[in-house]
Amino acid sequence: MQPDRYITIMREKLDRELFAHSLGVADAAADLAEQYGAERDKAYLAGVIHDYGKRFNGQELLNLAQEMDIALDRITRQESRLLHAPVGAALIKKELQINDPDILSAVANHTIGRSGMSQLEKIVYLADYIEKGRDFPAVYRIREAASEDLEQALLEAVEFAIRSVLDRELLLHPRSIAFRNELLELQRGKMSNLSDKLN
Numbered sequence: 001m002q003p004d005r006y007i008t009i010m011r012e013k014l015d016r017e018l019f020a021h022s023l024g025v026a027d028a029a030a031d032l033a034e035q036y037g038a039e040r041d042k043a044y045l046a047g048v049i050h051d052y053g054k055r056f057n058g059q060e061l062l063n064l065a066q067e068m069d070i071a072l073d074r075i076t077r078q079e080s081r082l083l084h085a086p087v088g089a090a091l092i093k094k095e096l097q098i099n100d101p102d103i104l105s106a107v108a109n110h111t112i113g114r115s116g117m118s119q120l121e122k123i124v125y126l127a128d129y130i131e132k133g134r135d136f137p138a139v140y141r142i143r144e145a146a147s148e149d150l151e152q153a154l155l156e157a158v159e160f161a162i163r164s165v166l167d168r169e170l171l172l173h174p175r176s177i178a179f180r181n182e183l184l185e186l187q188r189g190k191m192s193n194l195s196d197k198l199n
């Protein structure tokens with residue numbers, strides 16, 4: 001894996017702000033990988049390229065998804081910006097010849113999430129929220145959680161994401177709800193294990 005090559009490509013393709021965000025996500029993902037036992041190099045590279053599809057508008061993303069046989073559903077047809085993740089993953093494979101399935105799935109699932117995420121998928125999802133350039137009120141709490149408990153931080157991140165979908169009156173994807181419920185159930189399980197131990 002040669003991250004420098006892909007950094008150069010991203011610098012050419014993305015605007016300044018999105019490029020800085022991509023490097024921030026790469027750094028955050030590499031740190032999380034070290035902390036939570038995933039492959040650092042894969043996490044870094046996935047971070048660098050995760051928003052490869054973000055430079056297209058909604059209509060372009062719909063066209064690209066159709067061209068590349070990416071499955072659409074009722075929600076992604078209407079909230080087509082969500083497609084920057086799976087379309088980005090397909091383009092990365094086609095244009096950058098990155099074939100690593102772990103990296104491609106981390107890119108494809110970084111926006112909506114899903115239940116049963118791999119460790120690398122979780123790390124890239126979370127890194128997208130906590131990279132150093134992010135500055136929204138909940139980010140400080142999510143960063144703090146990330147230093148102790150990956151799933152707790154993810155739960156807070158996905159709940160933040162869901163709230164912001166509601167605030168903007170957008171359609172909420174059922175896969176995000178499944179992801180959130182899975183995390184909440186997991187955290188509840190951890191809490192009851194802990195209280196069993198204490199009793």
Ligand SMILES: [Fe+2]
Pocket residue numbers: 050051054084085110111
């Ligand atoms: Fe994204």
Ligand SMILES: [Fe+2]
Pocket residue numbers: 021025050051128
């Ligand atoms: Fe991003």
